Amino acid sequence: xxxxxEQDLAKWAAGTAAVDAYVKDGMQLGLGSGxxxxxFVRALGDAVSRGLDVVGVPTSTxxxxxxxxxxxxxxxLAEVDRLDIAFDGADEIDVQGTMIKGxxxxxxxxxxxxxxxxxxxxxxxASKTVERLGAFPLPIEVVPFAWQSTGRSVARLLSRLGYPxxxxxxxxxxxxxxxxxxxxxxxxxxxxxxxxxxxxDGQLNWIxxxxxxxLFSGVADEVIIGHQDGTHQIRDVTSAPAARPSTTNRGxx
Numbered sequence: 263x264x265x266x267x268e269q270d271l272a273k274w275a276a277g278t279a280a281v282d283a284y285v286k287d288g289m290q291l292g293l294g295s296g297x298x299x300x301x302f303v304r305a306l307g308d309a310v311s312r313g314l315d316v317v318g319v320p321t322s323t324x325x326x327x328x329x330x331x332x333x334x335x336x337x338x339l340a341e342v343d344r345l346d347i348a349f350d351g352a353d354e355i356d357v358q359g360t361m362i363k364g365x366x367x368x369x370x371x372x373x374x375x376x377x378x379x380x381x382x383x384x385x386x387x388a389s390k391t392v393e394r395l396g397a398f399p400l401p402i403e404v405v406p407f408a409w410q411s412t413g414r415s416v417a418r419l420l421s422r423l424g425y426p427x428x429x430x431x432x433x434x435x436x437x438x439x440x441x442x443x444x445x446x447x448x449x450x451x452x453x454x455x456x457x458x459x460x461x462x463d464g465q466l467n468w469i470x471x472x473x474x475x476x477l478f479s480g481v482a483d484e485v486i487i488g489h490q491d492g493t494h495q496i497r498d499v500t501s502a503p504a505a506r507p508s509t510t511n512r513g514x515x
Contacts, residue, residue: 263304265301268490269387269389269490270297270301271488271490271491271492272387272388272389272488272489272490272492273297273298273301273385273387273488274301274305274488274492275387275488275489275492275493275494276298276301276302276385276386276387276486276487276488276494277298277299277300277301277302277303277304277305277385277488278301278302278305279385279486279488279494279496280302280305280349280383280385280486281302281305281306281309283486283496284347284349284383285306285309285314285316285347287314287315287316288315288316289316289346289347290316290317290318290319290337290342290344290345290346291306291316291317291318291319291345291346291347291348291349292318292319292321292345292347292348292349292350292375292376292378292379292382293306293318293319293320293321293325293326293329293334293349293375294321294325294348294349294350294351294372294375294385295320295321295322295324295325295350295351295366295368295371295372296350296351296353296365296366296368297351298351298385298386298387298488299321299325299349299350299351299385300325300328302349302385303318303325303328303329303332303334304328304332306318306329306332306334307329307331307332307333307334308332310332310333310334310335311333316334316335317334317335317336317337317342318334318335318336318337319336319337319338319339319342319345319375319378320336320371320375321350321368321371321372321374321375322366322367322368322371322372322443323443324366325368339374339375339378342378344378344379344380345375345378345379345380346379346380346381347379347380347381347382347383348375348376348378348379348381348382348383349382349383349385350363350372350375350376350382350383350384350385351363351384351385351386351390352384352386352390352478353365353390353398353476354390354392354395354396354397354398355384355386355390355391355392355482355485356391356392356393356394356395356459357391357393358499358502358503359384359480359481359482359485359497359499359502360395360459360460360477360478360479360480360502361384361395361476361477361478361479361481361482362395362396362398362400362401362476362477362478363401363476363478364400364401364403364448364475364476365398365401365476367401367433367440367442367443367448368442368443369401369403369474369475369476370403370442370443370444370446370473370474371443371444373474373478376478376481377508377509377510379510380510381483382481382482382483383482383483383484383485383486384482384484384485384486385485385486385488386485386486386487386488387487387488387489387490388487388488388489388490391487394455394456394457395455395456395459395477396453396454396455396456397454397455399431399450399451399452399453400450400451400453400456400462400475400476400477401433401448401449401450401451401475401476402416402448402449402450402451402466402472402474402475402476403442403444403446403447403448403472403473403474403475404446404447404448404449404471404472404473405446405447405471405473406445406446406447407471408471409432409447409449409471411471412449412469412470412471412472413430413432413449415469415470415471416430416449416451416466416469416472417430419465419466419469420451420453420462423458423461423462423465424457424458425451425453428451428452428453429451429452430449430450430451430452431449431450431452432447432448432449432450433447433448433449433450444473446473456477459477459479459505460479460503460504460505461505462475462477462505463475463477463478463479463505463506464505464506477505479502479503479504479505479506480502480503480504480505480506480508481504482499482502483498483499483500484496484497484498484499484500485497485499
């Protein structure tokens with residue numbers, strides 16, 4: 263399968279560059295979700311067909327299905343202690359490598375797989391790079407029980423942090439509530455501009471009922487940016503601050 267649009271070409275450039283630049287025989291990899299990650303998985307499948315020896319842990323059911331389709335061997339975090347590298351996309355990413363993720367609804371599994379990896383490489387097309395986060399709605403995964411109350415608590419926290427008019431919407435598709443692979447709901451917070459991602463990332467998950475949020479700060483080590491002409495660049499973001507402690511090498515920067 264080849265890209266048919268300029269944006270797909272940029273995503274393909276990022277995904278294929280990730281395989282070429284980072285993946286080696288014997289690696290155990292985190293396989294991200296989203297459109298750019300799908301190009302990465304397809305490129306990985308091509309490499310496996312040529313003899314590359316790797317295994318992957320998918321961050322969503324759909325990624326696992328694609329990986330199986332293109333011949334990438336799969337494992338689980340029950341069978342693997344640590345992953346070498348987690349590869350994933352982003353809905354927005356700033357110059358420090360802080361991301362908004364979860365547009366596809368897989369933020370919880372993405373966070374778990376990334377935390378199990380020694381290294382994280384983000385793959386995006388150039389349109390995802392921004393000066394400040396927030397134009398893309400921030401996904402917040404919540405348990406179904408009393409989700410309305412959880413949403414009100416989220417709104418109170420956002421107001422205290424400077425977002426008194428935040429627009430919170432339960433994510434729906436075709437008139438039905440979206441349910442994640444873990445059986446949870448998603449509340450999308452339309453904030454327009456996020457002034458302090460670290461403050462928000464560091465406090466949202468303390469709200470009872472919030473399972474995870476889509477702000478990934480201090481998580482990526484490098485960012486591969488694909489362009490519509492098929493070229494790419496790699497940006498080092500290992501110096502970016504993190505809102506949370508981590509057991510990975512990134513937590514000891």
